Amino acid sequence: QKEVEQDPGPLSVPEGAIVSLNCTYSNSAFQYFMWYRQYSRKGPELLMYTYSSGNKEDGRFTAQVDKSSKYISLFIRDSQPSDSATYLCAAGGVTDKLIFGTGTRLQVFP
């Protein structure tokens, strides 16, 4: 079992839709959680950082962590074609290395 699991998609939605991206993790020692966005042929860029459980909102993006169920979510409101990318969740604990999910490919069509 991988430490961080993510549905690879692809996920295709119309412009303006609310997108829900999800990951599960197995290591209860994970304390911080991130979402990265990766455009085709580019390096990942950090979108959201969450420490422990709870919600964090930044513009159209909301990250949720439920440590009791080991579930990580990213919501995108009013999705735009420019949001089309691969979204990677990542988790880390007391050690320094981040464990990444395999990424979900999102396509937002006009």
Next chain:
Amino acid sequence: DSGVTQTPKHLITATGQRVTLRCSPRSGDLSVYWYQQSLDQGLQFLIQYYNGEERAKGNILERFSAQQFPDLHSELNLSSLELGDSALYFCASSVGLGQRSTDTQYFGPGTRLTVL
């Protein structure tokens, strides 16, 4: 632009060969991380250096090695290359050890390695 630079952008080589990938971190960042990204495995952590010292090790093969130099740039050496080593190799950097919200990893554009 993240401020992390990687060279070369593309590398095509043959099985059995050895290559060196280079990374320059953002100004002021002390940590450098190396990742391998392939279609079926996703982004895999290989190794981290902090201020010249190896800090953490992931799923790095014995054929692979890395180092961080006094000027903080880093090199990843891949030897006895196999077809399965074909992948995108990313370097990332952070100010510290990468655990805090203010200490996030910034990724470079990657080096695409093709082994024929």
